[in-house]
Amino acid sequence: MRKCDFFIVGAPKCGTTSLAKYLDSHPQICMSRPKETNYFSYQYIVAQNLYYEKPSIVTAEQYQQAFSHATCNSVLGEGSVSYLYYEGVAQRIYAHNPNAKIIISLRNPVDRAFSHYLMDKRIGHISATIEEVFTKPDIFTKHYQQYFLLGRYYEQIKRYIDTFSANQVMVIWDHQLRNDHKNTLELICEFLEVASNENLYSGKVHNQYKSPKNSLIAKLYESQSARNAARLLPAKTQSFLKKSLFSSQDKPSLSNDFRARVENYYQKDLEKLSLLLSDKHPLTWIHSQCE
Numbered sequence: 001m002r003k004c005d006f007f008i009v010g011a012p013k014c015g016t017t018s019l020a021k022y023l024d025s026h027p028q029i030c031m032s033r034p035k036e037t038n039y040f041s042y043q044y045i046v047a048q049n050l051y052y053e054k055p056s057i058v059t060a061e062q063y064q065q066a067f068s069h070a071t072c073n074s075v076l077g078e079g080s081v082s083y084l085y086y087e088g089v090a091q092r093i094y095a096h097n098p099n100a101k102i103i104i105s106l107r108n109p110v111d112r113a114f115s116h117y118l119m120d121k122r123i124g125h126i127s128a129t130i131e132e133v134f135t136k137p138d139i140f141t142k143h144y145q146q147y148f149l150l151g152r153y154y155e156q157i158k159r160y161i162d163t164f165s166a167n168q169v170m171v172i173w174d175h176q177l178r179n180d181h182k183n184t185l186e187l188i189c190e191f192l193e194v195a196s197n198e199n200l201y202s203g204k205v206h207n208q209y210k211s212p213k214n215s216l217i218a219k220l221y222e223s224q225s226a227r228n229a230a231r232l233l234p235a236k237t238q239s240f241l242k243k244s245l246f247s248s249q250d251k252p253s254l255s256n257d258f259r260a261r262v263e264n265y266y267q268k269d270l271e272k273l274s275l276l277l278s279d280k281h282p283l284t285w286i287h288s289q290c291e
Helices: 016-024 042-048 060-065 089-096 109-122 130-135 141-147 153-163 174-179 181-192 215-221 224-231 235-245 256-277
Strands: 006-010 029-031 075-078 101-106 169-173
Touching: 006 016, 006 089, 016 029, 016 101, 016 181, 089 153, 101 153, 101 174, 101 181, 109 130, 109 141, 109 256, 130 141, 130 256, 153 169, 153 256, 169 174, 169 181, 174 181
Parallel strands: 006 075, 006 101, 029 075, 101 169
Antiparallel strands: none
């Protein structure tokens, strides 16, 4: 059984889809199909009865099939963002391949939470406001986890460093991939021990915020069946429909008061993360403004 060589384990809404797409274009790298197999986390997702309807790969045979398009010399990678949060996953990956490399992409946790909320609202998973979710965690337990607990990065990252080793874990910031993509991708290639390739960055950012242009489209997009059917269409048709039916304009924003409350919620966690990584960057997120 071939072992997966590296894992992009999260966090959700932190540029992992774009990163996986860029790396998949590298001639030495083969990313799994699908990108998110959830093979090492599916038991936790099922036990929690999480509201997303993404299928998981559950057998070793299915997991091998996810890399069936790889050549014998390919460096194998996958990008299941559920792997960062659930406690037992790091150990399961280690048992699979103790020499695996781990890539973790992070984002300002306030911005990450709001981006995650907007995605869920767009596809019909939540009708309450994000303020309601934040103030009523006992009522919106799973949504509170997805928007806020997933952004408490310290324990999640420490778990991977403790399970593997610091030199097997690479943490990047989403703005590095956006604003300094050439150098960031070169560092990732060096980390993965593959040749540097200046053609990895396509210029396309995947999973950007888009909102339906009218209420009818919004209602249709809430249907899981409609979204599944759309995924079966040719790529060019999907692209045309996205441009025709969705807009990237008028992205909602958080109120200053609520942003300050959530920043305060994350402050101690970011301070510990900064010490763990010997990196002052997380501290710049405290009392920052959404880009």
